[in-house]
Amino acid sequence: FANNWWNNETIPKSINETFISSGCYRKDVIFQKLTILSINTNYWASLNLHTQQDNDPAFIFSWLIEQLELAQIENRMVYLILHIPPGIDHYVFADKFHQNFNTIHIQQYVEIIKRFSNVIKAQLYGHEHSILFRLLSDNTNIFSHIHLHGSISPNIYNNPSFRIYTYDQITFEIIDFIDYFVNLDNISNWKPLYSSFKQFYELESISTNQLNLLIEKLKINKSLTNEWLNNSIAQSQNIPTNCTIKCVAGYICSTNYINTTQYIDCIQNYIDDNDNSNNYLIMIIVIIGIFIIIAF
Numbered sequence: 001f002a003n004n005w006w007n008n009e010t011i012p013k014s015i016n017e018t019f020i021s022s023g024c025y026r027k028d029v030i031f032q033k034l035t036i037l038s039i040n041t042n043y044w045a046s047l048n049l050h051t052q053q054d055n056d057p058a059f060i061f062s063w064l065i066e067q068l069e070l071a072q073i074e075n076r077m078v079y080l081i082l083h084i085p086p087g088i089d090h091y092v093f094a095d096k097f098h099q100n101f102n103t104i105h106i107q108q109y110v111e112i113i114k115r116f117s118n119v120i121k122a123q124l125y126g127h128e129h130s131i132l133f134r135l136l137s138d139n140t141n142i143f144s145h146i147h148l149h150g151s152i153s154p155n156i157y158n159n160p161s162f163r164i165y166t167y168d169q170i171t172f173e174i175i176d177f178i179d180y181f182v183n184l185d186n187i188s189n190w191k192p193l194y195s196s197f198k199q200f201y202e203l204e205s206i207s208t209n210q211l212n213l214l215i216e217k218l219k220i221n222k223s224l225t226n227e228w229l230n231n232s233i234a235q236s237q238n239i240p241t242n243c244t245i246k247c248v249a250g251y252i253c254s255t256n257y258i259n260t261t262q263y264i265d266c267i268q269n270y271i272d273d274n275d276n277s278n279n280y281l282i283m284i285i286v287i288i289g290i291f292i293i294i295a296f
Helices: 002-007 057-073 103-115 208-220 222-232 245-256 260-274 276-295
Strands: 025-029 034-039 077-082 120-125 132-137 142-148 161-167 174-181
Touching: 034 057, 057 077, 057 103, 103 132, 103 142, 120 161, 132 208, 132 245, 142 208, 208 222, 208 245, 222 245, 245 260
Parallel strands: 034 077, 077 120, 120 142
Antiparallel strands: 025 034, 132 142, 161 174
């Protein structure tokens, strides 16, 4: 497979010797101004028992740092394309979640993204068959975000979908995108979920700050949250009907946090803020207290 790609120059062998050992490769495009780095994240997956204690399996982190340093020196911008994303796999919902990356690999990945944020212009993931995004942060600041894409395969609740990006041809920043889908319950032509992600969610840009603001909107606007959930699986009718407050919290919190502890805290906070039964209980206690005060 590697030899076939090298022989037809799909990826140049001179800069991709590591492809045969790790499955990672580099491709320079658009007059050598943009570099695509494809990273095999299966090595960092928490379900990969062979690499859980390996700080740098297949030396992928070392290769990634080397490529990003070269990009800085040569004034190239970088898009990362990857499969399994960091964070919590939202498809197991809130009751049976698991962290996608091993903790030691999450920490290294986040550090690398922060260090090279001036050249990394997009991080594009698959795996979860959903149209979502995730924020990356260190202990104090949110500094980057990743895009999760839908899937042509419809085997996890979703309708088939694909995405077309618009980007700035000088800076290579992502300007906007459109997700196209086909409804399997009434098959016709591919059609857009929206004419513009940015306009649909009333964002000024596709930036980390604006996506963070969108999360805050989702926490308080249930109508918008329902639209977001439906769009996440390309308007499939197979969204779980038992998606309770805890289930919705699982979606929102997996967008905002990528480690287990913060994710659990976020879910509990969301439930506390949105569980009407708790609010009614508090009201009853207050009313009883008022009657007791008046009685005495």
